[in-house]
Amino acid sequence: MLELRDIKKQFEGKMILDGINLKMQRGEIVSVLGPSGSGKTTLLNIILGLVPMDSGSVIFDGVDVSNIPMKDRGFNIVFQDYALFPNLNAYQNIIYGLKNRSNLISKEEVKEIIDFLELSFHLTKRIDQLSGGQKQRVALARTLVTKPKVLLLDEPLSALDGVIKETIKEKIKEITKQYNLITIIVTHDPEEALTMSDKVLIINKGKISQYARPKDVINRPANNFVEEFILHQLKVKKENIYNLFGECYA
Numbered sequence: 001m002l003e004l005r006d007i008k009k010q011f012e013g014k015m016i017l018d019g020i021n022l023k024m025q026r027g028e029i030v031s032v033l034g035p036s037g038s039g040k041t042t043l044l045n046i047i048l049g050l051v052p053m054d055s056g057s058v059i060f061d062g063v064d065v066s067n068i069p070m071k072d073r074g075f076n077i078v079f080q081d082y083a084l085f086p087n088l089n090a091y092q093n094i095i096y097g098l099k100n101r102s103n104l105i106s107k108e109e110v111k112e113i114i115d116f117l118e119l120s121f122h123l124t125k126r127i128d129q130l131s132g133g134q135k136q137r138v139a140l141a142r143t144l145v146t147k148p149k150v151l152l153l154d155e156p157l158s159a160l161d162g163v164i165k166e167t168i169k170e171k172i173k174e175i176t177k178q179y180n181l182i183t184i185i186v187t188h189d190p191e192e193a194l195t196m197s198d199k200v201l202i203i204n205k206g207k208i209s210q211y212a213r214p215k216d217v218i219n220r221p222a223n224n225f226v227e228e229f230i231l232h233q234l235k236v237k238k239e240n241i242y243n244l245f246g247e248c249y250a
């Protein structure tokens with residue numbers, strides 16, 4: 001279990017995260033949803049250990065990892081722009097994080113991840129020869145070979161659309177279950193959050209507005225902000241939300 005206890009963070013005197021408390025279970029996808037500037041990426045970076053918090057704790061499986069450096073924390077991230085190395089081919093990118101850590105994962109397990117993400121025919125391609133969906137899968141593979149316990153994804157679907165987007169969504173769901181990960185996804189898109197997560201964390205002005213299952217967010221929005229934010233973003237009237245998600249949550 002991953003637990004965040006009373007996390008606070010200011011930038012330049014402005015409170016960005018103001019007492020974030022939550023618990024996430026293994027095998028669970030949690031989407032972090034909120035308006036631009038609400039602190040979503042900051043929260044992800046604090047969990048990763050990339051950005052220090054002012055106060056609070058990050059607890060993983062009962063151990064306080066707040067002061068454990070990022071590289072030893074055992075969490076990993078796929079950045080929004082994928083941050084792939086253009087001078088390396090797809091395979092070299094995938095195994096990049098295994099340098100000096102070759103005992104972390106067997107060759108068979110690396111192959112399993114490559115096959116699972118359907119990348120075996122693209123391994124020798126340069127990054128600029130890959131489609132958006134293929135780049136995303138290379139970035140996911142590069143992160144997964146490090147065997148993270150917590151998988152952090154910053155806007156993983158924002159550069160994708162149509163069938164490719166749906167395929168990556170399914171892959172993320174399957175990966176989370178198969179590897180029993182805690183997957184945390186930052187998104188500004190309520191439809192993405194509501195359709196692919198076990199729980200949705202909605203933050204506004206540094207505080208949690210609601211942390212609940214998608215069907216509960218839809219049926220019982222905790223406050224006007226949640227209702228308005230979701231309605232506004234989905235650009236539909238309230239009754240249409242039930243039509244949009246009614247089948248899933250009937």
Ligand SMILES: Nc1ncnc2c1ncn2[C@@H]1O[C@H](COP(=O)(O)OP(=O)(O)OP(=O)(O)O)[C@@H](O)[C@H]1O
Nearest residue numbers: 011012016034035036037038039040041042043188
């Ligand atoms: N290193 C930093 N120094 C100063 N201010 C920062 C820094 N990083 C983030 N901020 C500020 O903190 C606030 C939250 O930023 P953050 O990127 O976490 O928001 P977000 O919810 O992910 O936004 P978006 O959806 O636009 O990516 C913003 O006002 C941003 O300008």
